[in-house]
Amino acid sequence: MSSATFAQDDEAVQAGKKLFNTNCAACHKLNKRAVGPALKGISTKYDKEWLYSWIKNSTAMIKSGDAQAVAIYEEYNGSVMTSFPQFSNVDIDNIIAYTDYTPPALAVPISGNLNLQQAEQGVSNSLILGALTLVLVILVVMLFLVQRTLLQIAKLSGVDISREPRPKRKPIWMAFVQNQFLVFTSVVLLLLSSAYFVYGYFMQIGVDQGYMPVQPIHYSHKIHAGANQIECKYCHSSARVSKHSGIPALNVCMNCHQNIAEYNGEEDLENGYTKEFYTKEIKKLYKAVGWDETNQKYTGESQPVKWIRIHNLPDFVYFNHAQHVEVGEIACQKCHGPVEEMEIMYQYSPLTMGWCINCHRETNVKVENNEYYSKIHEALSKKYGVEKLTVAQMGGLECGKCHY
């Protein structure tokens, strides 16, 4: 059963939601005071006409000395609300419709239904299994009965059913041992196959492909990079200039999360990722960064987050993000995989030397619009007689380029 029972036909609410999210959400929340007041049921507090003029030009209203306007201006310490002269009255109506709209409380019945269904299924399954077992038992009992009857009949009719003793043969393992060829081949096979597995085992030591540790804060790349389409380098900004991509400092999180205090996106109930769950994770961020939500200010008491590092290159390898991401313009996903689909981040690539080398052999150097390459690229292409140079041809396989 779909959990997306949000879907409503009310177009006004939908349009209002869209407008709200693009224009109002930076400062307002539905149920809670943020930079501006909570907007839930705003139409009950203020007259509609008043709201029209307020939203379109709040400054003018404050200047004109409107009592309500001045009151709210003073309540929020003189911070002025952005004016939205581009809104039509219909737009504002839609927004108000959205703020007034209360989604029907569906969550409880849904989960109830689910439970019921699961229970029903559980009963029927065990019933069938029980019946089958019963049939099986009856069959076995019947077999025994038939055999006994037959034996009795034979006994009564004087048939001797004792078998003749078989001639004694060599046990199979003895025959195997004595066949030297077989022993030899199987030993060789055994050795080869175990070597194969041992090699395989050793080669995966230190290769942590798929490493998916539990992080102190459940940070979902799926929500940030996937649903919200945030650019990778917005948070991992040092990838542009540095060898490190950098785990963003918490102040980067707060650029958005100062306003986004609760999660209102899709839920994944099977894994327990409910809205409450995500909102709780945001609270963890607030605690770490020392953000007092009610007073909307920093307390100064912070607790740095100890993330568990997933991509661990050995010390003797030098890897530079800027070289690959900025100069080579390689998409982050090439090495890190479909991060925008990862609920929990994991190591996508093996990060072995063979993997690096392979890519260097296959990838062409991106030389367009980079004066650094123009001369050397021309000379080298002539030398190798190729149009495009691979990284390897530029010297990307030399030991000292990565090991120093």
Added chain:
Amino acid sequence: MASNKTYWKNIDQLDSANKTVQKLEENEFVSKLPENFLSDEKTLEESSTSRRDFLKYVGFSTAAATLAACEGPVVKSVPYVNQPEQIRPGVANYYATTIADGFDFGSILIKTREGRPIKVESNSEAPSLGCANARIHASILSLYDTLRIQGPQANGKDITWEDLYLQAGAMLKALAVSDKKVVLMTPTLASPATEKIINDFIAVFPNVNHVIYDTISSDDALNAYEKYYGVRGLADYDFSKAKTLVSIDADILGDWQGGGYESGYAKSRLPKRKTSKKAEMSWHIQFESNMSLSGANADLRIPCSPAEQKNILAYIYDTLIGSKSSINLNTQIKVAADKAISRLSKSGKNGVLVSGIEDETAQGLVLAINTLLKSQAFEPKRPKYIRKGNSALVKKAINDIETGVVKGLISVGVNPVFTSAIGESLKESIKGLEFSMAFTSKMNETAAVSKFVASTPHYLESWGDYEMKEGHFALAQPTIRPLFDTQQFQDVLLRLSGKNVKYYDAIKDYWNENVLENNSWNKVLHDGYYSSSKQGQIKHTPDFSSLNLSSLRIAQASNMSLVLYAKTGMGDGQQANNPWLQEFPDPITRVSWDNYLTISYIDAKNNGLNNSNTANGALNGSYANLTVGDKTLKVPVLIQPGQAKGTVGLAFGYGERMGLKKEMQTGINAYEFYNDFKRIQDVKISLAEGEHEFACVQLHNTLMGRGDIIKETTLEIFNSKDKKHWNPIPQVSKNHMEFDVTSPEVDMWQEFDRSIGHHFNLSIDLNSCTGCGACVIACHAENNVPVVGKREVRKSRDMHWLRIDRYYSSASSFEGDIQTKDSISGIGDSLSTFGKMEKASENPQVAFQPVMCQHCNHAPCETVCPVAATSHGRQGQNHMAYNRCVGTRYCANNCPYKVRRFNWFLYNKNDEFDYHMNNDLGRMVLNPDVVVRSRGVMEKCSFCIQMTQKTILDAKLEGREVKDSDWNCACSNACDTGAMVFGDVNDKESEVSKLVEDERMYHLLEGVGTKPNVMYQVKVRNTDEKTT
């Protein structure tokens, strides 16, 4: 005549009968594989561990290690909560700041990574003292010294700063009320804002008297300058303008008058061809007792006693002003002095004379002679302020402390108990004072007896303002937050004088008011320096008519003079707990981890003192009892070729025991003999029992009979003869035809096309290399080179990627030394020849040659590596993949230059090597871009590939070609004399590509055919054959 000269590294090499040297020359490798590497033989025999046990342990540990290796550790990453805007992980930030510790002064740049300083670089834009010496380069490690004092103390117990202010303030007030005298003893501060703070402090506490105490005094030069120019300072010199340079015991390349002269000096030493095709360079004569760096670089060096130096100076003055001198000089000295005089008068304003003689008259005479010459190199109008100490006042202050006239002592960054000859009695007097307070960053002898110990920050954690030369201002800014609970003494003084400002505000106010001339504070802070447009305050011309030379004329040599000096590595000893500096081999003696008595061969022989080499090349020396006045110390003896007869030398800075790790407690304290703050003392020496083991690298890696390593010629030959004559290319024969060894005809290697892309070359000019060693320390810092300790250095296991070889050659044998040696026949003849050679060792010529991996295009090391751990890059670098190396050491054995270094042990996180890499604090200095090598792998110079790669990446990111000036190595960056030039030879405009074509260019051991990417420029000496 490059190839005919005989070079030697050690006096024993002159004795062809010496078996040890012979054996060392024959042996390609100094030491065999150690049979007893676990411990010495005796312990092995006594050990109960059998071979079977050993195998069991090996088996168990292998299994355990394998099991343990299967599980990767969990690595945590902790990002900033609030990331500072300018910090980006992985990107270095540079800050301009200034070092001024009372001994070393300089404008520098600090490289920081993730907020921690990791390297010092010269601020070459600064107008004066913009070049960092070896000690300044190493000072970054002193920041991470675990023995730094971590908080304020009172009577040996930790207290808080508030309590200290309260208690010390109350005591000071009580002293002020009862008008009891207090001495405030500081080193030379050269800091205008600090001087204002001190004056304000004295205004509040009028009983305080400020005394400036230079640990190693320049008192006489200061007195002379003050007498004739009216300001306490030092005349400055620009040696790049000198064509004739006469130095009488002035170590201008060392710490003479604060140092910092090498870059100007080196400029004048380059033989540049003028339009007339004749090359010109300066001529430098040095009269001195100890063999100094300056003497080693001089064209003519005359060893003489301190008394003779005074005579020479007076003689030169007398002759220059045209009067007949009555002074009797010995013939050799007289010839040299006459030569100096004729050159000086010929050069006129291009001549300059400097002196380090500790005599006010002599120093006055120097000023007079330079004024007389109208010397351009002499700049008295803008004095240097980096030495200001006044020995007379210091003596009076110490005397007052001892007699009880003074009741209180505030010492700031000085340690008079250790650095004065009367330390022991001073210690007792300080204990008896009513009030004593020591501002120090490490626990020392003076702080230990002081009531209050105020912990001060390292200079990299401090603010500061300086006027190192008149009109040349500099700022210091913190590059890291204070690591410990420390306060700058200026802040403390401000607080105690009741002012509610910090030193930072005081500097800013002072500068805005008096210095900046409406320039922006932020701009100056960014640059680190500011040159004032104001004219110098010295206007009047001095009157030298009152000079009385009689004391100089009649100076008589004593039987034996002790000449105290400061070593290049240790200076005044402030950084004795710095393992980089302890392991830094002295440029002249090549001894690390020690100080010693340098003595001439003759004097050593007469006193029964000797040096000997053990079978593996390590040096041993006798001990001598050294007696000055009623004080006697037992000192190891090192025979120093070139040491003047009748003199012995001993270096300051060693022998401290307090505040030093056990390994660093080396040498003996020369300050014990620093009576009356005079470097020259009458001394008696006698043989003492025992044999001292030196950690000397001088007999390691002998020349193995290959004489062509240093190529040198004289200016005359350079000007008159063809290149073939003084820089020949070795010839080889093929099919009975002679070919240049560089010709492709005789090359047995496959040649690759190296004309595409970058191709790095390093040029080292033997003419401008002064041997100062800044590159050695810079290389240590950049490349995480480990410190191995005295015991390992003695076994020739030093890890320096870059060494500066020092070669001696006898001046008299320029033409026919080899012939002389070859023509020896019979015992009688050989005896007389050896006699001659011994004489040569009295005063050898010296040449310095920095040697690092030569990055051969045809590298012998690469072909022998069984696992291909070392390979060649297209950019000319010889790569070394540490993680691939299995430690066979074949490469080191096959290297003709002996530049590969093997990690015999794990040098980090190992208690056996308790240096900076063994603690968390010390490891903060490590460069995160370079691997810390593990045990059992080979390492060597990489041409700083991390730096060249960074340069390339920066160009790529900005989408431009690389500029020639962008290429750098740690060593070429640190080289202030311009001797090292690094760059891309495929860039035809680059400086290094021009140097490849230079007529003086040669490769080391060209005959081997390795085609190195490091080149040297032939050394040209400005000597003419006739006089030598």
